[in-house]
Amino acid sequence: MELFSPLKLKSLDPHNIPEVLDTWFDQNERLMPWRETRDPYRIWLSEIILQQTRVAQGTPYYLAFINQFPTIEKLANAPEDEVLKLWQGLGYYSRARNLHFAAKQVMMEFSGEFPNQYSSILKLKGVGPYTASAIASIAFGEKRAAVDGNVIRVISRLFGISEDTNQSVTQNTIQKLADELIKDSNPGRHNQAMMEFGAMQCVPKNPNCQNCPLSEYCIALQNQWVDQIPLKVKKLKRRSRYFHYFIIQDDSNVWLHRRSENDIWNGLYQFPLIESSSNELNLPDAVFSILGSLSVEMIKSNKAKKHVLSHQDIYATFHHIKVKCLPESSFISSKLNEVHTFALPRLIDRYLESNDF
DNA sequence: GACGCGTGGAA
DNA sequence: TTTCCAAGCGT
Missing domain, CATH: 3.90.79 (Nucleoside Triphosphate Pyrophosphohydrolase)
Structure with missing residues (x-):
């Protein structure tokens, strides 16, 4: 099946996108504590903390956790109260409970060895498709496209996907395009580049499309749809x-x-x-x-x-x-x-x- | 598949 | 002031 439809445009060949992105990432990658390691425990911890959470908000918590629990064994052996206390103020507290639970899972079900492939990482409580893909690719080099909110935004704009991104049909389409883009890449680096690009360049509001290395590939930009994509049908009133x-x-x-x-x-x-x-x-x-x-x-x-x-x-x-x-x-x-x-x-x-x- | 879960920053 | 929403997941 041809995912990159030639009918869609006059935009440049989408197969070049990963390379352009890689160059951009070389020049724009932010330093983060968890990028200095490939320790799956630390990658995992950072991914859990960063779920629905900005880097600036999560970083102090990451450092505090690593300081107090340098190994997953220490985390697993801590009382839950202590884990929750360290999480205090970060929100979404079930993440902390699941984190603690999963640490014990690793000790009990995986003999203290962090699982090293997508399917087994996914078994950990609090780890869903996105997080398992991120860990598998970053810590173990597995080719899994990690699709988070950033990637949804970047891909829906690049390929001009104007359907509601809250719908699973639309998300499946985006996942397939992400899978296509990750081929021939260093998967962990590619995933981080996609997310970083979404966080820094292809931002939700008023992105700077005049100075964007992918502008020639972007169907949303060519159609002036950037401010309408991704489309999210709003739900309940507050x-x-x-x-x-x-x-x-x-x-x-x-x-x-x-x-x-x-x-x-x-x-x-x-x-x-x-x-x-x-x-x-x-x-x-x-x-x-x-x-x-x-x-x-x-x-x-x-x-x-x-x-x-x-x-x-x-x-x-x-x-x-x-x-x-x-x-x-x-x-x-x-x-x-x-x-x-x-x-x-x-x-x-x-x-x-x-x-x- | 819809819904609930937190907080802080930006416009 | 209000609204949106940021590296999602469990139920």
Whole structure:
């Protein structure tokens, strides 16, 4: 089957794309800690951290993990709390749990030897087709096209694919083109070049097409479709959730609440809260509720995206317990156990840093 | 196949 | 201010 259709254009021969890309990568590759090694453990760790995460955000976490867990064995032997604590603030916490689980998988199911081919790497929890391809190609030189968000964007533009890239049919088309492009390449390097190109040059918004080494190959550019490709049919509307946090403490303790499953921040710790659908909160009811039913699950709702703090400054006294609604900063306690992984860690930091209680 | 999961930066 | 979205995956 001819994947690079001659009918599509007047663009140059797509078979030359990998070489052009390789030259571009020579001149534009960014230095990253995980690019200094072919240790599959480190490649894997970096790939998990970078899922849906920018390099700048993930890099400090990568360094902290390597520092604390230089080998996969040390990671596997650590308590899960310790792994989660190190992940604190990065988001998508199931990645941390799966990371820990997979480390134990490697120790138990692979005798401590990191799996060395796509099919077995794919068995690791938290590793899907993209990540398995990336590890197999970068650490072991296997010819697997790793297709992530960057590659989807680059290929859909180059080949003028205007269909919805959220559809699996479209993704299959893109995967085939990616498979075609990786032939005759150094696969690990080619994959990284594709992703780097998407991240640096063929960016989502306002890419600099006037100064692009692939402009002559780009069907989207020739048709002035660049700002419409890749097409992603938008889904659900966002909704706001309002979390009113309370700090409840006596002289030496602060009340913490552990969130439960089927909602955001599963298993993480936080101050007890009242959730409402608007920014308003009935204080007496809220205080009564928070003190009377801390063990009762708060009302849950789906499709949440944003968490807004109430700024009302509320103060009440129940016996010897002080209750205050948290406006972005509050008071201090030394009794927050370090092993807890907090939702909204920056909020906790502000609490710890203040001295007015 | 649709949905849920986090955070921070950019426009 | 709001919206988008960034090296995806599990259920």
